[in-house]
């Protein structure tokens with residue numbers, strides 16, 4: 001029986017929205033659901049006293065990919081926000097990432113050669129040939145002063161453990177810039193969408209049916225019956241009811257306050273790099289939209305506390321260590337055996353994805369999906385053999401697709417000695 005929708009998209013985050021937009025544009029019918037009461041997933045912004053507040057943590061769009069940059073610019077006008085965080089170490093302010101401004105403030109050096117010599121001097125004095133922990137690794141990379149003031153306390157708060165008990169591999173590089181450039185990212189394109197991310201995602205989802213407050217896992221059978229295929233962007237372990245155990249995450253707790261003050265800290269991001277301040281950073285949201293907002297009389301700040309994650313908490317950063325990656329691989333094998341479900345996005349694939357990478361991945365996912373139906377017969381053949389109709393095409397149509405696909409594969413195999421799978 002033909003299903004009501006071609007795709008049920010679980011999750012109205014960036015992955016789900018891009019997929020839904022592209023599939024709809026290609027003539028497929030989509031239903032998007034989310035268990036939250038809002039769209040945009042973790043990039044959701046909400047308007048508080050005229051300020052777009054990043055509810056799930058500061059999000060700065062940055063990419064080197066012109067295609068992705070052009071893509072997002074179809075849904076929003078981006079401002080020229082450049083992320084230039086400042087570190088506050090017991091009241092001393094330093095520019096980040098470590099650059100000539102930082103070194104001048106720290107040591108009074110003026111030229112790149114002087115800064116380089118100072119770093120080398122500090123590295124050499126405490127060099128460890130085979131660093132056994134994060135502390136030794138960081139000192140090897142940047143020397144003692146930068147480590148003590150700008151790395152140690154912040155990292156310990158982030159991981160909830162002393163640096164000499166953290167593995168060295170966590171810090172592979174600590175970029176040092178011998179220029180006066182405070183731009184945190186090296187990306188070619190960077191900015192924040194005017195009006196916030198939610199407005200951008202709203203445009204992606206324009207004309208598409210969205211149901212909020214719907215938990216897919218609670219009414220799975222009923223929801224599955226509505227669509228040919230499911231694009232699932234929730235946690236992969238939750239999909240399988242944690243059959244193999246829970247994957248681990250690092251969590252963040254946000255303490256957000258509306259203040260009667262036009263400008264609290266003069267910058268969007270201030271990191272607190274000492275160990276005593278309990279939070280890792282304070283975000284002042286209005287500075288993300290500088291130039292596009294009036295100074296006003298109020299401001300909104302969020303203090304961020306790094307937190308241990310336990311099942312039931314909001315999952316933020318996947319812990320991609322050996323143990324969790326191995327567990328994910330087992331879940332992935334189970335996911336591959338679900339013929340009509342595609343797992344995507346940061347939770348579905350258990351990986352940290354920046355926004356540009358999520359868009360790239362969703363675009364690729366939709367391309368493969370549409371290819372499967374339009375150009376290749378393998379999938380239809382599979383459906384005929386398994387008697388599982390996942391798309392709205394009549395059986396006769398599927399037979400033609402299958403025949404076309406087999407012929408194509410045959411020619412491909414004759415030419416290249418292998419079969420191209422989709």
Ligand SMILES: Cc1cc2nc3c(=O)[nH]c(=O)nc-3n(C[C@H](O)[C@H](O)[C@H](O)COP(=O)(O)OP(=O)(O)OC[C@H]3O[C@@H](n4cnc5c(N)ncnc54)[C@H](O)[C@@H]3O)c2cc1C
Nearest residue numbers: 011013014015035041042057059060216234345346354355
């Ligand atoms: C603190 C933090 C800061 C970040 N900052 C940046 C940044 O500055 N720049 C950058 O490029 N990237 C940043 N990112 C990454 C960015 O958040 C992700 O790339 C993006 O949100 C991923 O989108 P997604 O659609 O995969 O996931 P999500 O946004 O998490 O969307 C998944 C959606 O699925 C829904 N869902 C889950 N389970 C179910 C269910 N059972 N039923 C119904 N709905 C369900 C969820 O409610 C959610 O809305 C940051 C990430 C974090 C954690």
